[in-house]
Amino acid sequence: MFINNNQSYKSVRPKVLVVGDGLVGISAVLALANKPVDVAWVGPQVTDRVIRPDDRSIVLNAVSQCHLAAWGVWEHLVPVATPIVHVEVSDRGRWGKCRFSAEEAQLPALGYVVPAHQLLMALHQCACVANIEKIAGSVVDIKTDKDNAVVDLSVQDRSITWVGEVVLAADGTRSLLRQQQDLALRKKDYAQVAIAAQVRVGQRHAGIAYERFTPEGPIAMLPRGNGRYGVVWVVDKARANAVMAWSDKTFLLQLQKAFGTKLGLFSAAGARQHYPLGLAWMPLPVGDKVVYLGNAAQTLHPVMGQGFNLGLRDVVDVCKVWDQASWRDLGAAHSLLRYAKMRESDRQKVMHLSDGVVTGFSSDCLPLAMLRSGLLGVVDLSLTLKRAVAHLSMGQPIC
Numbered sequence: 001m002f003i004n005n006n007q008s009y010k011s012v013r014p015k016v017l018v019v020g021d022g023l024v025g026i027s028a029v030l031a032l033a034n035k036p037v038d039v040a041w042v043g044p045q046v047t048d049r050v051i052r053p054d055d056r057s058i059v060l061n062a063v064s065q066c067h068l069a070a071w072g073v074w075e076h077l078v079p080v081a082t083p084i085v086h087v088e089v090s091d092r093g094r095w096g097k098c099r100f101s102a103e104e105a106q107l108p109a110l111g112y113v114v115p116a117h118q119l120l121m122a123l124h125q126c127a128c129v130a131n132i133e134k135i136a137g138s139v140v141d142i143k144t145d146k147d148n149a150v151v152d153l154s155v156q157d158r159s160i161t162w163v164g165e166v167v168l169a170a171d172g173t174r175s176l177l178r179q180q181q182d183l184a185l186r187k188k189d190y191a192q193v194a195i196a197a198q199v200r201v202g203q204r205h206a207g208i209a210y211e212r213f214t215p216e217g218p219i220a221m222l223p224r225g226n227g228r229y230g231v232v233w234v235v236d237k238a239r240a241n242a243v244m245a246w247s248d249k250t251f252l253l254q255l256q257k258a259f260g261t262k263l264g265l266f267s268a269a270g271a272r273q274h275y276p277l278g279l280a281w282m283p284l285p286v287g288d289k290v291v292y293l294g295n296a297a298q299t300l301h302p303v304m305g306q307g308f309n310l311g312l313r314d315v316v317d318v319c320k321v322w323d324q325a326s327w328r329d330l331g332a333a334h335s336l337l338r339y340a341k342m343r344e345s346d347r348q349k350v351m352h353l354s355d356g357v358v359t360g361f362s363s364d365c366l367p368l369a370m371l372r373s374g375l376l377g378v379v380d381l382s383l384t385l386k387r388a389v390a391h392l393s394m395g396q397p398i399c
């Protein structure tokens with residue numbers, strides 16, 4: 001598979017290189033595990049996550065849950081997944097409010113909250129079972145010729161070159177591959193930072209998730225079980241360092257002030273993590289012999305909890321395109337353009353929705369505030385609209 005010291009191995013199956021060991025990269029590995037391709041997978045050996053486990057709460061929608069179940073991942077998550085049966089969306093200081101329920105949307109659950117590090121571990125575990133070993137290293141360079149992608153990897157001080165039909169780049173927001181291929185990226189800085197943590201709450205949750213908009217940014221409270229909630233608190237960039245430096249006591253007090261007492265009194269905060277927020281968007285998520293997936297193709301604001309769900313649909317759709325072509329011409333321009341076309345509407349919808357919500361709800365301008373209060377009220381009264389919103393957030397029919 002590798003050309004290394006003049007050794008080469010010839011296989012009749014097309015060769016695919018997956019780059020990245022984040023949530024989307026490993027999902028791509030699993031999606032390809034039983035397909036008629038030779039998969040190589042590369043990701044850094046020691047990552048930040050090993051030193052600092054990711055304690056975020058990730059909301060998976062029903063479509064994602066279905067794909068994860070098909071790859072054997074979901075069974076590892078069942079003990080730690082909390083179903084969301086109600087969502088309450090409100091605007092601080094305004095009357096508008098909207099409640100969604102799984103029953104009204106005719107779904108078993110509106111989504112499932114899972115701990116990010118357990119999701120990552122479960123994906124890794126399944127990749128091991130699928131016998132796809134990760135090459136502990138990084139991509140340093142990519143070139144392409146008429147038939148192949150030629151990728152240089154740095155693996156423990158050694159240089160290895162991979163040659164094959166196509167690369168799936170899930171190497172994150174700052175994608176080196178995208179930079180090397182000099183592809184267009186649209187960017188927007190929201191001047192906001194998400195602070196993620198866990199808190200203990202005074203009231204039992206009964207599967208209710210809350211999204212509360214404030215002029216500074218939204219606060220999401222996600223049920224985690226055992227009297228705990230996962231918090232994603234979006235604050236002004238200028239204030240983020242101060243919020244990170246607060247004592248737990250001050251953090252809990254300020255969060256309570258911003259969110260209110262709906263969940264009783266907050267106590268016991270876990271470690272805080274912070275994420276600068278922006279929109280990064282590839283208008284065309286493909287390059288010469290490379291398909292960009294997940295954050296490498298689009299990084300969204302977490303307000304709608306859609307980034308990974310959307311990245312998973314990237315993965316599923318690239319396999320669909322290749323499947324329809326009987327796993328031939330994987331890296332050919334016509335295959336890649338077909339993929340880009342297939343993804344266009346879903347990506348656009350989710351991007352516009354999350355960007356619109358961030359922009360529309362992060363403002364205290366009175367006419368806008370009244371409009372969104374009215375909008376929340378209208379959606380709350382319409383079962384059809386509620387179902388439409390619930391299904392829109394899934395992007396695809398449930399499998």
Ligand SMILES: Cc1cc2nc3c(=O)[nH]c(=O)nc-3n(C[C@H](O)[C@H](O)[C@H](O)COP(=O)(O)OP(=O)(O)OC[C@H]3O[C@@H](n4cnc5c(N)ncnc54)[C@H](O)[C@@H]3O)c2cc1C
Pocket residue numbers: 019020021022023024025042043044047056057058059060137138139140170171172173175176194196232275293294295296302304305306307308309310311
């Ligand atoms: C606060 C917050 C809350 C969120 N909540 C939700 C939610 O509820 N639901 C949801 O669906 N999404 C959510 N998201 C979004 C979700 O976290 C991301 O969409 C998802 O993690 C993207 O995964 P990825 O694998 O594409 O990218 P990344 O996680 O960035 O992974 C990229 C990987 O590529 C590797 N890499 C980089 N460069 C190289 C290289 N040169 N060679 C080899 N490997 C390389 C890196 O080591 C990394 O592991 C949230 C995001 C934030 C910030």
